[in-house]
């Protein structure tokens with residue numbers, strides 16, 4: 001179905017899919033084989049397929065953009081290829097040679113380029129996915145693997161666009177622990193997070209903030225975003241200690257922020273300290289980062305039945321500056337001094 005390109009609000013996030021997808025299979029005898037771009041349609045799986053029972057699934061999230069001068073662009077796609085491979089190995093699935101991954105992205109996106117929306121805050125969301133499809137019920141890795149890529153024209157992730165969101169700080173359930181799979185993009189992580197997300201929504205908050213599994217004291221991340229706390233000219237974010245996802249947007253923000261003159265500190269953040277700083281105004285801004293949202297301002301934290309406002313629920317100047325700088329690079333409007341932009345071709 002043709003998405004409502006005229007109405008970005010109706011476009012939403014991940015509701016429409018393009019006509020074609022990329023698919024390839026793997027087994028030990030043949031390696032990666034049967035690569036093809038084919039019509040988007042349902043798969044047929046054996047009801048005993050491994051990923052349906054034991055969640056042998058990993059994925060990626062990327063975006064393609066059209067620049068004002070008609071180039072089709074992606075942001076650091078090789079980093080997603082590498083992360084997909086790290087995720088795959090952790091879940092006993094084969095790596096994809098980077099050239100195969102990049103060619104699949106390029107061939108499919110260029111094939112579907114007329115689907116890329118071009119209004120402000122829109123893009124083509126790209127979802128590479130790898131699953132174990134062999135049918136059996138014993139617990140072991142699947143020997144038959146399917147990799148596919150689907151594409152979705154999207155508007156802003158949150159329906160009110162670039163506006164501060166409210167976050168519920170979860171103090172009972174946890175998302176991840178060191179040694180687990182919280183540092184890879186495994187679908188199972190999201191399955192385990194749904195209940196907390198639903199309860200936060202019921203209470204009127206857009207997202208859940210997770211604390212560490214052991215002490216429920218240190219900030220980890222938010223839904224599908226890494227988090228940054230802003231203290232004047234200083235940015236503080238939790239370190240990559242094995243239980244949070246190493247976000248590519250997080251990495252880009254750290255790099256850019258240093259060059260824009262901000263100090264960046266990666267250290268454990270005690271939730272009580274952060275909330276006290278929100279109350280006494282030392283914490284000047286807060287935002288989340290992720291491919292889907294790019295940068296999302298945070299205006300409110302809710303913890304143990306108490307609300308803590310940040311920057312009077314307004315978009316702060318550091319958040320705005322980093323957002324503008326980043327999307328200008330992503331849409332090809334600013335000089336790409338970090339070599340982050342990858343051109344797939346022309347419209």
Ligand SMILES: *Cc1c(COP(=O)(O)O)cnc(C)c1O
Nearest residue numbers: 224225226245247248249290291
């Ligand atoms: C994908 C994801 C992020 C953000 O990573 P990006 O590479 O910036 O898109 C953060 N946290 C979780 C749990 C994720 O799955």
